[in-house]
Amino acid sequence: MSQSVLQILTAHLGAAFAELDLPKDYGRVSVSDKTSPFQCNGALAAAKLAKKAPRDIAAQVVEQLESNKDIISADIAGPGFINLVPSEELLTKRAGELLADERVGACVAEITEKIVIDFGGPNVAKPMHVGHLRSSVIGDCLQRLLRFRGHDVISDIHLGDWGLQMGHLITELEDEQPDLPYFDGDVTDSYPEKSPVSIDDLARLYPQASGKAKDDPDRMARSRKATSELQAGREGYKALLEHFIQVSIAALKKDFSALGVHFDLWKGEAAVDPLIPDMIEQFKKDGHTELSDGALIIRVAEDSDKKDLPPLILISGAGAALYATTDLATIKDRRENLNPDTILYVVDFGQSSHFEQVYRAADKTGLFPREKLEHIKFGTVNGKDGKRFRTRAGGVMRLSDLLSQARDAATKRLDEAGLAQDMGAEERTEIARKVGLAAIKFSDLQNVRTTNYIFDLERFTAFEGKTGPYLLYAAVRIKSLLRKAQAAGVNPGAITPTHKAEQRLVLALDSFNRALATAEAKRMPHILCEHVYTLAQAFSKFYADCPVLQDGVPDETKSSRLALAALTLKQLEIGLELLGIETPERM
Ligand code: ARG
Numbered sequence: 001m002s003q004s005v006l007q008i009l010t011a012h013l014g015a016a017f018a019e020l021d022l023p024k025d026y027g028r029v030s031v032s033d034k035t036s037p038f039q040c041n042g043a044l045a046a047a048k049l050a051k052k053a054p055r056d057i058a059a060q061v062v063e064q065l066e067s068n069k070d071i072i073s074a075d076i077a078g079p080g081f082i083n084l085v086p087s088e089e090l091l092t093k094r095a096g097e098l099l100a101d102e103r104v105g106a107c108v109a110e111i112t113e114k115i116v117i118d119f120g121g122p123n124v125a126k127p128m129h130v131g132h133l134r135s136s137v138i139g140d141c142l143q144r145l146l147r148f149r150g151h152d153v154i155s156d157i158h159l160g161d162w163g164l165q166m167g168h169l170i171t172e173l174e175d176e177q178p179d180l181p182y183f184d185g186d187v188t189d190s191y192p193e194k195s196p197v198s199i200d201d202l203a204r205l206y207p208q209a210s211g212k213a214k215d216d217p218d219r220m221a222r223s224r225k226a227t228s229e230l231q232a233g234r235e236g237y238k239a240l241l242e243h244f245i246q247v248s249i250a251a252l253k254k255d256f257s258a259l260g261v262h263f264d265l266w267k268g269e270a271a272v273d274p275l276i277p278d279m280i281e282q283f284k285k286d287g288h289t290e291l292s293d294g295a296l297i298i299r300v301a302e303d304s305d306k307k308d309l310p311p312l313i314l315i316s317g318a319g320a321a322l323y324a325t326t327d328l329a330t331i332k333d334r335r336e337n338l339n340p341d342t343i344l345y346v347v348d349f350g351q352s353s354h355f356e357q358v359y360r361a362a363d364k365t366g367l368f369p370r371e372k373l374e375h376i377k378f379g380t381v382n383g384k385d386g387k388r389f390r391t392r393a394g395g396v397m398r399l400s401d402l403l404s405q406a407r408d409a410a411t412k413r414l415d416e417a418g419l420a421q422d423m424g425a426e427e428r429t430e431i432a433r434k435v436g437l438a439a440i441k442f443s444d445l446q447n448v449r450t451t452n453y454i455f456d457l458e459r460f461t462a463f464e465g466k467t468g469p470y471l472l473y474a475a476v477r478i479k480s481l482l483r484k485a486q487a488a489g490v491n492p493g494a495i496t497p498t499h500k501a502e503q504r505l506v507l508a509l510d511s512f513n514r515a516l517a518t519a520e521a522k523r524m525p526h527i528l529c530e531h532v533y534t535l536a537q538a539f540s541k542f543y544a545d546c547p548v549l550q551d552g553v554p555d556e557t558k559s560s561r562l563a564l565a566a567l568t569l570k571q572l573e574i575g576l577e578l579l580g581i582e583t584p585e586r587m
Contacts, residue, residue, distance in 0.1 A: 002097045004105070004510050005086050006031065006038065008070055013040045013082075016064035020057070022046045029084060036075070036083040037507055043080040054080030086507075088498060095495035095506045099563060104571040105512045108150035109520065116154050116334050117143050119346035119376075120256070120263060123160030124248040125169055125206040128255070128399055130381040130389045130455070131348045137444045137580065138378055139346035140261040141525040144578045149520050154338055157252075159268030161245050162326055167227030168209035169244055170237055171219075173197065176205075182236035189235065195243035199251040202244060228320055231273065241270060255399040260437065260580055269326035272333045276321050279332055280314055288365050293317060300360035312357040327358045331368050343368070344523065346376040349450070376523050379452035381444075389455040406436030409457040410469070417463050419473075419587045431584045435461065438468030438581045445579055446529035466533050468581060474536035475576065476587040478569040481548060485562050488549055492566050493559030501538075501545040505564060508538035512571055516578075525579065532575040539568045 003011070006029055013027030026042030043058035050057060058080040065074045070090040075083045098105050119139025122128045139155070147153045173196070174183050180196055181187045197205070213220035230237040249266055256263070280296070283289050289296050294317035301309045312324045334340060345355060355375040363370035381389045390397065411432040414420045420431045439460040446466060447453045463469045485491075497503045508531075515531035518524075547553050548561040573583055 002094075002101075004513060005090060005094050005507060006510070006514065008090065008094075009038055009040075009084055009086065012065065012068055012070060013042065013061065013084075016061045017042060017046065019064050020046075020050075020060055022050060022057075031511070032083065034077075034083065036073070036085045037504070038084040038086070040082045040084060041080075043082060047080065058082050088496075088503070091497045091503050091506045092495065094510055095497055095564070095567075098506075098509055099495060099567055104567065104574060105510060106148065106516055106574070107513050109517070112150045112152065113341035114152040114154070114339065115146055116156060116338060116340040116343045117146070117346065118156050118158045118330075118343065119143075120157040120261070121160060121347065122157070122252060123163070123165060124244055124268070125165050125202045126160070127203070128397070130397060131350075133259075133397075133399065133402070134348070134378050134381060134444055135346045136256065136259060136261045137441050138376070138449055138525060139344075140580045141441075141445055141528070141578065142344065142346065142376070142523060143262075144580060145516065145520055145525070145528065148574075148578055149516060154265065154340070155263045156265040156267055156334075157256075157263040158330065159245070159248070159252075159266070159270075161241070161248070162231075162269035162273065162321075163323070164223060164227050165206055165210070166230055166237075166241055166244065167223035167225070168213065169197075169202065169205050170226040170230065170240055171222045172205040172209035172212075173201075173240070182240045184236065185234075187236060191236070191239040195247050196240075197243065197247060199247050202247060224318070228318065231320060245270065258403055259399065260582065267330075267333075269323075269330070272326055272329035273321070275329045275332055276325060279329055280325075283314070283365050286365065288361075289314060298361045298364065300357050300364065302360070309353060309356060309360075312361045324354060324358050324361070327354075328361060328365075328367065331358075331362050331373075335368060342372045342374065344374050344376050346378070349377045349379060351375075352377060374523070376449070378449040379447075381455050382452055384454060384456060386454075402440070403433075403436065406440050406457060406461070407432045408436075409461045410435035410439060413461045413463060413469065414587070419463075423586075431587055434582050434584050435469050435472060435587075438472050438576075440468070441580055442468030442471065442529060445525040446533070448526050449524060466529075471532060471536050471572070471576060471581070472583055473587060474539060475569060475572050475583045476585070477543070478539070478565050478572070479583075479585060481543075481565055482562070482569070485549055485558075490549060490555075490558050490562055492563035493556065495563050495567070496556070496560045497564070499542075499546050501542040502561070502564060505535075505538045505542045505568065508535045509567060509571055512575070528575060528578060532572060532579070535568065535572060535575070539565070539572075 009029040010027055013029055014024035017026045018024040026046045027040060028042060029038050029040045032039040043061060044054045047054035047057050055076060058076045062074045062076060062082060065071050070087055071084060072087040073085045077083050117139055120136045122132045143153050143155045181191055209223060213223055230241060288298050295313050296315040297311040297313050299311045313322055314325050316322055334343060359370050359373040362368040362373060383389045414432060420428050443460040460467060461469055463473055497506045512531060515527055519527035546561055548558060576583055
C-alpha cells in the first residue's frame with residue numbers, strides 16, 4: 001500500500017537523522033495545528049543524546065532536506081522544532097493515489113482478529129433506555145469500523161432474558177389467564193405454537209407485576225419462585241419464556257432496523273443456561289470456587305486493587321444463577337462455538353465492577369485471557385437538568401418515540417433552513433428521517449465515549465456546527481455539484497492541488513487511514529467523527545475559495561477540482577457509513 005504524506009515525510013526526516021548518525025526514530029513527523037501542516041520535534045530529544053544544542057541539530061537536519069523534492073520548506077522554530085510543508089508534487093502524487101484507490105486511502109489492519117462485539121443488550125419485556133441506545137450506536141459503529149479494517153466481526157445483542165422480569169411476566173400472565181396449559185404442572189409438552197401474548201401484552205404485564213411486587217412481599221415471592229422454577233427447568237415456564245423471547249425479538253428487530261443497527265446473533269442469557277451446570281462442575285473440580293454464606297463464589301480480588309472487588313457470585317444463597325454466571329457461560333459458549341481472539345462489551349460505566357469480576361473469573365478459570373476481554377465503557381446521557389435523560393412523561397424512552405421525535409425536530413430544521421422544500425411529501429419525510437437519525441447518532445458518537453453528554457435534540461439537529469445534519473448537508477452539496485458538472489459536460493480529471501485550500505483538502509483526505517487506525521486502536525468512534533468533520537470543513541473552505549464550474553476557470557482546473565470534490569464525497573460517505581449514518585441524494 002502506498003504511503004501517506006505523513007509517512008513519507010517521516011521517512012525523509014528519519015533518513016536525515018540517520019545521516020547525522022542519530023537514531024532515525026527522531027524523525028517522527030506529526031500533524032501540526034500551526035501555520036505549516038507538519039512538524040518534527042526530534043531535534044530536541046536528539047540534542048540530549050548528541051550533547052549539542054537542539055537548534056544546531058535542527059539546522060543540520062534541515063540542511064539534509066534542502067534538495068528534497070517532497071518538501072517545499074523546512075523551517076526551524078522555537079528551541080528546535082522543524083516545521084514542514086510538503087511540496088505540490090508530493091500532494092499531486094498522493095491525490096492521484098487516493099483517487100485510484102477504491103477505499104480512498106483506508107488500509108486493512110496489519111493484524112486482523114476474530115472479534116465478538118457484545119452490544120445493545122436490551123432486556124426482554126423491560127423498555128429500552130438511553131444506555132441501550134448508546135450501546136447500540138457505539139457498538140454498531142465499532143462493528144462497522146472493525147469490519148472495514150478487515151477483522152472478522154460477529155455481533156451479538158446478548159438479550160437480558162433470564163432475570164426476575166421473567167418471573168414477573170409468568171405470574172402476572174397466570175393471574176390473567178390461569179387456564180393456559182403452561183401453568184398446569186401435569187402438562188409437560190405439546191404446548192400451543194402460537195404465543196399467548198403480544199409485545200403490547202408484555203409491555204403491560206411487566207410494569208403491572210413489578211409495580212405490585214414493589215409493595216407486596218408475597219407478590220414478589222411468587223415472582224421469585226416462578227423465576228427459580230423456570231431456571232430449574234419447569235417445562236411450561238420454559239415454553240412461555242420461549243414465546244416471550246420470540247415476541248420480543250420480533251419487536252426489537254423492527255426497532256433496531258429503524259435505527260439502522262444490525263446484529264449477527266440474537267442470543268441472550270437464557271440461551272447459555274444449559275451450559276451452566278457443567279461449567280460450574282468444572283470450576284469446582286479445578287478448585288476455583290468457595291462456599292460463602294450459602295452462596296457459591298469465585299474470589300477475584302487482587303493485592304494490587306485500590307478498591308475492594310467483591311467475589312463473583314456464581315450461585316446465590318437462594319440457588320439462582322446470576323448475571324455474572326450467564327456472562328461466564330456466554331464466554332464459554334463463544335469460545336466453543338466461535339473461538340474469537342477478542343471479545344468487546346459495549347456497556348455503560350455503571351457495570352465496570354461486574355465486568356472486572358467476570359473477566360478476572362474467566363481468566364482465573366482458564367475460560368478466556370483477561371487481556372482479550374475489553375469493557376468498552378461509556379458515560380450516561382443526561383437531560384438538560386443534568387439528571388439521567390428520560391422522556392417527557394418522565395419514564396424511560398421508547399426507541400420508536402425517540403426516532404419520531406428526532407424526525408419531527410429534523411423537519412422543523414429543514415423548514416427553517418429552507419431545505420427540501422420543493423420535494424414531494426414522501427421524499428421529505430425520508431430526508432427528515434435520515435437527518436434525524438444522523439443527528440442522534442453523530443451527537444452521541446462525537447463525544448469521547450467515556451464522558452457524559454446532554455441530550456438536546458434542538459442542538460443535535462442544527463445544520464451549523466459539529467452535527468450530523470451539517471455533515472449530511474456537506475455531502476448533499478457535493479452531490480449537487482457533481483450533478484451540475486455532469487449537466488454542464490465537465491468531467492473529473494487529474495488532481496493538481498495548487499491552491500492552499502486544495503492542498504489542505506488533500507491533506508485532510510490523506511489523514512483518513514490514520515483516523516481509522518487510531519479509532520480502532522482506542523475503540524473510540526469520536527476520532528472518526530473528528531476526521532469526517534474536519535474533512536467537511538476543509539471541503540467547505542475549498543468550495544468557498546476555489547470556484548469549480550464558474551466561467552473563466554480553465555478546463556483543467558475545473559476537472560481537477562471536480563475530481564477533488566468527488567473524492568471528498570466518496571471518503572465522506574464511507575466515513576458516514578462507518579458511523580452508521582445514511583446520506584440522502586439531495587436536500
Ligand atoms: N442486559 C444488560 C442490561 O440491560 C446489558 C447486557 C450487557 N452485556 C453483557 N454481556 N452483560 O444492563
